């Protein structure tokens with residue numbers, strides 16, 4: 001019997017446990033995590049040079065520190081970025097918690113330097129060009145941990161939690177929640193049941209599907225949200241130098257013609273590397289990250305187009321999965337890559353053509369092909385129009401050598417219905433982080449964990 005069971009050891013789960021300890025909580029805390037502890041997590045691709053589809057789960061997205069472990073570790077220090085949690089708990093409170101949580105990251109070794117706050121004149125100039133291009137530039141200071149430093153920082157947190165009495169059950173997949181008469185009593189792992197006064201589900205994007213299923217089985221109220229489908233763009237650092245230096249990350253939002261869907265840039269990695277991550281049912285998605293020390297000649301960033309469904313179809317996760325599967329099928333299970341110029345000419349890209357230009361793909365096992373054969377028309381047109389707008393801010397962005405990788409999908413769907421104390425409609429059950437639909441980033445998911453621990457110990 002535990003006092004608190006946390007499902008998922010990503011930033012949301014970790015910071016719940018951390019803050020409970022910080023608040024002097026003396027109850028028994030257990031974390032159940034499907035993946036491995038941090039020291040055992042490594043991606044075989046570093047040796048094999050291609051994804052071997054680790055079983056039972058991907059080492060990049062599962063394990064202590066969740067998707068944060070191998071992430072670029074960009075901590076967004078503004079409440080305007082990272083999800084809708086501020087709508088739930090109040091914008092000012094969210095900002096206070098970001099500032100507080102940032103100090104915890106600093107305590108565990110984050111770099112003191114903050115990007116995007118120094119060259120004010122240059123930022124003003126970039127904003128002016130964004131306005132002319134009908135795009136909004138969002139202000140967001142960034143603390144960049146870097147992939148290797150993020151790993152070390154979360155390892156310190158892992159040791160801190162276990163040294164302070166938190167029971168960490170790694171390689172322990174939670175398959176069900178024990179809910180009776182609308183009260184959550186614990187979780188099921190394999191053939192064992194574990195009971196607790198409070199159960200916290202923080203299963204991240206990879207666990208969003210499972211949580212969706214739990215909502216249907218146990219009648220936990222949720223509402224369908226958006227899903228973001230798009231591409232990862234890779235181009236030479238020279239094209240992005242100005243913004244990389246001034247802001248590190250350009251957070252641009254637009255509503256391009258003719259559909260006016262929300263399209264935005266996300267997760268920019270100067271000198272970074274494009275990466276593959278694998279989800280359930282072998283769904284391969286593209287992502288990106290950057291090391292603090294080792295740099296490539298390229299910058300990568302995502303361009304994501306938001307989709308919302310209502311009636312008669314309202315399953316955004318399923319929709320995006322189908323799109324992802326189609327793109328994976330065309331890439332024979334790999335990430336597809338295509339040159340922008342080829343898309344404009346209506347032709348596929350051939351593997352040998354990738355070696356001909358200035359932009360060499362950093363995801364070496366991506367397969368050259370035709371993204372447009374699988375990407376929905378509405379999504380593709382919105383992305384191409386958005387790229388033309390960004391090209392007005394950073395000339396060359398829309399050049400013919402620019403690489404587009406797909407599928408890049410962000411499953412934020414099914415927002416769990418909860419109040420400002422994060423109470424769900426099932427008693428003693430709390431849902432946090434990216435799987436709750438309220439966050440979409442390292443800082444905001446960490447903040448949600450801190451907020452829950454604060455409310456539980458009040």
Ligand SMILES: Cc1cc2nc3c(=O)[nH]c(=O)nc-3n(C[C@H](O)[C@H](O)[C@H](O)COP(=O)(O)OP(=O)(O)OC[C@H]3O[C@@H](n4cnc5c(N)ncnc54)[C@H](O)[C@@H]3O)c2cc1C
Nearest residue numbers: 008010012034062066067071074174204207433434441442
């Ligand atoms: C390659 C990459 C780069 C990224 N870069 C950035 C970045 O620079 N900045 C940023 O803000 N965000 C970034 N992100 C996103 C960020 O990592 C996530 O938003 C964040 O980790 C979400 O935290 P979380 O705790 O909600 O979920 P996660 O970190 O996904 O953790 C959830 C954990 O739950 C476990 N789990 C799932 N289901 C179960 C189950 N049934 N039983 C037991 N355990 C389960 C998973 O294995 C996982 O470890 C990146 C993501 C990736 C993949």
